[in-house]
Amino acid sequence: MAATIRDIRTQTGLSLATISKYLNGGNVLPENREKIETAIRDLNYEVNEIARGLVTNRTKTVGMIVYDIESMFSGVLIRYVGDSLRREGYALVVCDSCNDERIEADNVRFLLNKKVDGILIIPVSRKADFLLRAKEKRVPVVLMDRSFADSDFDCVKIDNRMAAYRAANYLLERGHKKIAIIASRVEYTGWERFKGFQEAMGEAGITVPEEYCKIGVHTIEFGHESMLSLLELPDRPSAVLMTNYETSLGAVMAVNESRFDCPGDISMMGFDDLIMSHVVKPKLCMVVQPMKEMCEKAVELILSQIGGDEKRPPIEISMGTTFRDGNSVKPLQGK
Amino acid sequence: MAATIRDIRTQTGLSLATISKYLNGGNVLPENREKIETAIRDLNYEVNEIARGLVTNRTKTVGMIVYDIESMFSGVLIRYVGDSLRREGYALVVCDSCNDERIEADNVRFLLNKKVDGILIIPVSRKADFLLRAKEKRVPVVLMDRSFADSDFDCVKIDNRMAAYRAANYLLERGHKKIAIIASRVEYTGWERFKGFQEAMGEAGITVPEEYCKIGVHTIEFGHESMLSLLELPDRPSAVLMTNYETSLGAVMAVNESRFDCPGDISMMGFDDLIMSHVVKPKLCMVVQPMKEMCEKAVELILSQIGGDEKRPPIEISMGTTFRDGNSVKPLQGK
DNA sequence: CTGTTAGCGCCTTCAG
DNA sequence: CTGAAGGCGCTAACAG
Numbered sequence: 001m002a003a004t005i006r007d008i009r010t011q012t013g014l015s016l017a018t019i020s021k022y023l024n025g026g027n028v029l030p031e032n033r034e035k036i037e038t039a040i041r042d043l044n045y046e047v048n049e050i051a052r053g054l055v056t057n058r059t060k061t062v063g064m065i066v067y068d069i070e071s072m073f074s075g076v077l078i079r080y081v082g083d084s085l086r087r088e089g090y091a092l093v094v095c096d097s098c099n100d101e102r103i104e105a106d107n108v109r110f111l112l113n114k115k116v117d118g119i120l121i122i123p124v125s126r127k128a129d130f131l132l133r134a135k136e137k138r139v140p141v142v143l144m145d146r147s148f149a150d151s152d153f154d155c156v157k158i159d160n161r162m163a164a165y166r167a168a169n170y171l172l173e174r175g176h177k178k179i180a181i182i183a184s185r186v187e188y189t190g191w192e193r194f195k196g197f198q199e200a201m202g203e204a205g206i207t208v209p210e211e212y213c214k215i216g217v218h219t220i221e222f223g224h225e226s227m228l229s230l231l232e233l234p235d236r237p238s239a240v241l242m243t244n245y246e247t248s249l250g251a252v253m254a255v256n257e258s259r260f261d262c263p264g265d266i267s268m269m270g271f272d273d274l275i276m277s278h279v280v281k282p283k284l285c286m287v288v289q290p291m292k293e294m295c296e297k298a299v300e301l302i303l304s305q306i307g308g309d310e311k312r313p314p315i316e317i318s319m320g321t322t323f324r325d326g327n328s329v330k331p332l333q334g335k
Numbered sequence: 336m337a338a339t340i341r342d343i344r345t346q347t348g349l350s351l352a353t354i355s356k357y358l359n360g361g362n363v364l365p366e367n368r369e370k371i372e373t374a375i376r377d378l379n380y381e382v383n384e385i386a387r388g389l390v391t392n393r394t395k396t397v398g399m400i401v402y403d404i405e406s407m408f409s410g411v412l413i414r415y416v417g418d419s420l421r422r423e424g425y426a427l428v429v430c431d432s433c434n435d436e437r438i439e440a441d442n443v444r445f446l447l448n449k450k451v452d453g454i455l456i457i458p459v460s461r462k463a464d465f466l467l468r469a470k471e472k473r474v475p476v477v478l479m480d481r482s483f484a485d486s487d488f489d490c491v492k493i494d495n496r497m498a499a500y501r502a503a504n505y506l507l508e509r510g511h512k513k514i515a516i517i518a519s520r521v522e523y524t525g526w527e528r529f530k531g532f533q534e535a536m537g538e539a540g541i542t543v544p545e546e547y548c549k550i551g552v553h554t555i556e557f558g559h560e561s562m563l564s565l566l567e568l569p570d571r572p573s574a575v576l577m578t579n580y581e582t583s584l585g586a587v588m589a590v591n592e593s594r595f596d597c598p599g600d601i602s603m604m605g606f607d608d609l610i611m612s613h614v615v616k617p618k619l620c621m622v623v624q625p626m627k628e629m630c631e632k633a634v635e636l637i638l639s640q641i642g643g644d645e646k647r648p649p650i651e652i653s654m655g656t657t658f659r660d661g662n663s664v665k666p667l668q669g670k
Numbered sequence: 671c672t673g674t675t676a677g678c679g680c681c682t683t684c685a686g
Numbered sequence: 687c688t689g690a691a692g693g694c695g696c697t698a699a700c701a702g
Contacts, residue, residue: 015673051695055678069414079404091428114426256591257616281592350689386679390694
């Protein structure tokens with residue numbers, strides 16, 4: 001049996017209160033402190049977090065609900081979040097929504113039942129209803145990567161419209177006019193990015209033909225097939241913007257398998273500098289999200305909610321993106 | 336405040352014991368059962384797992400330690416394990432060892448401290464020392480994907496040697512003699528597979544030249560650069576075996592970027608049918624691991640240990656692999 | 671600074 | 687089948 005606080009009492013002759021206080025960083029006479037410390041060592045004592053949790057109503061555990069754990073993007077977020085949390089002694093319980101709103105709602109219930117101290121979530125649903133229970137129970141929630149139309153939750157994401165807007169302008173400035181896009185109607189981010197793209201094109205006075213707009217899902221497959229069909233178009237675009245990691249990867253593969261050359265025949269601009277870019281040829285120009293910073297910020301927010309007694313208004317953080325230069329975009333003569 | 340068992344008492348007039356028994360599936364008079372059930376609904380009662388855990392010494396939580404959470408392989412395992420566990424009401428706490436033995440040992444300590452009911456682990460270390468503490472505390476452990484030289488833990492994996500052995504023979508039977516391999520000296524599986532490969536080649540009376548053996552790490556980068564350098568060899572191999580998902584992916588990309596054609600100039604055989612294969616050209620021949628089954632089995636084992644009172648001897652399950660046919664291997668005229 | 675005394679919410683003997 | 691009482695390991699007021 002593991003040693004308990006009582007065993008320490010019998011060995012030191014001190015009272016439970018004193019020992020507890022010591023364990024929680026209170027002030028104790030140096031002489032007693034000494035005694036306790038040796039007792040802890042002798043007995044191999046470790047606090048029982050469960051017992052502590054029962055009284056403090058804290059579990060030192062936070063839940064993270066991701067839209068799809070098989071996506072690279074989720075994987076990276078889990079990693080950074082896990083790291084940051086761990087550094088503060090918190091465990092991370094991961095739940096996968098499999099891109100399904102029903103499962104997502106279920107995940108929230110599950111985590112609340114497990115008494116997590118807070119929930120980080122990359123939501124699938126576009127409405128916040130399913131988070132109501134968390135709010136009722138006053139379990140802090142932080143949205144990541146995506147937000148709701150009128151959310152009053154903390155949220156950490158990037159400015160998706162702006163990112164795509166700037167990406168489109170980058171291409172426009174280099175003389176491209178026939179620009180296609182591979183985006184998503186399912187994923188919030190894909191949709192936002194599509195709007196940013198449209199905005200830039202609109203301002204440039206260009207109407208994007210329908211066959212240049214590949215709006216589907218953020219998967220490797222979709223990126224792949226979209227790029228293939230774009231390449232086969234009679235009036236081939238001169239540049240393509242892929243709005244996330246998976247579609248970027250799929251599109252690059254498609255081009256490399258084809259008889260076309262990038263950037264010779266077609267220019268490409270991607271999203272999310274994960275592994276691929278260090279490997280793939282050509283070196284892809286891309287919009288880079290500050291993944292690590294996002295995660296650290298999200299953890300900071302959730303911990304501040306957990307620790308904070310006075311509740312503050314929700315904070316929505318929109319981070320900027322950066323460009324990574326490559327050689328996948330050819331400047332055209334025009335302009 | 337959430338409702339407690341006491342609130343149910345006041346509403347039903349029954350005693351705590353009766354209610355508790357009901358909650359744990361015991362027999363209760365139908366009339367009382369009725370009362371309790373309506374009270375539960377009225378009060379929105381949910382058992383407090385924390386409190387229950389304190390007395391039963393169970394948390395309904397298991398930990399999973401993966402060697403590297405950014406690897407696709409880990410991602411898939413986490414997914415299936417999480418699913419199976421969840422179905423039984425268990426939460427999954429994920430820890431990333433970042434391929435570092437020190438972090439790995441720390442993860443074990445952390446999980447034990449969090450009082451998980453069991454630990455699933457894809458180990459980084461090749462020795463089991465760091466798991467001793469778990470054994471002392473009688474926390475069940477199940478190894479996944481990799482095992483130790485003399486482990487007495489439950490373990491679920493594939494027969495790596497045999498898988499590679501058969502893969503090599505597949506190539507040999509189709510007349511290939513100049514076969515190269517991309518494997519790993521770091522990852523247990525890569526090393527095992529390398530041995531299986533060597534065995535098959537040895538039996539075929541072929542000595543594999545040193546420059547055909549790319550032994551490094553299981554990363555996309557390594558697969559990529561290895562394939563590039565193999566392609567540049569004066570005496571180019573006619574076929575290459577990649578021993579895991581990441582190296583397969585990297586190698587395919589390398590070939591597609593190069594001036595060589597698969598299977599025209601070079602044949603390829605990969606490992607692990609994750610996403611890539613549905614996308615990539617050519618359709619890759621590969622060794623497929625029964626990921627889902629492995630995970631289900633692992634969960635079954637850990638739960639049986641958790642639930643079982645009498646302890647049984649450790650079980651080591653070695654699953655078979657299957658082939659997925661493709662068109663990345665060209666039969667040679669010889670033989 | 672230290673000790674005493676209650677619980678946190680639940681389960682589990684025991685009697686009845 | 688039901689009820690009463692004790693305790694899981696720890697924290698949180700209070701007094702001293």
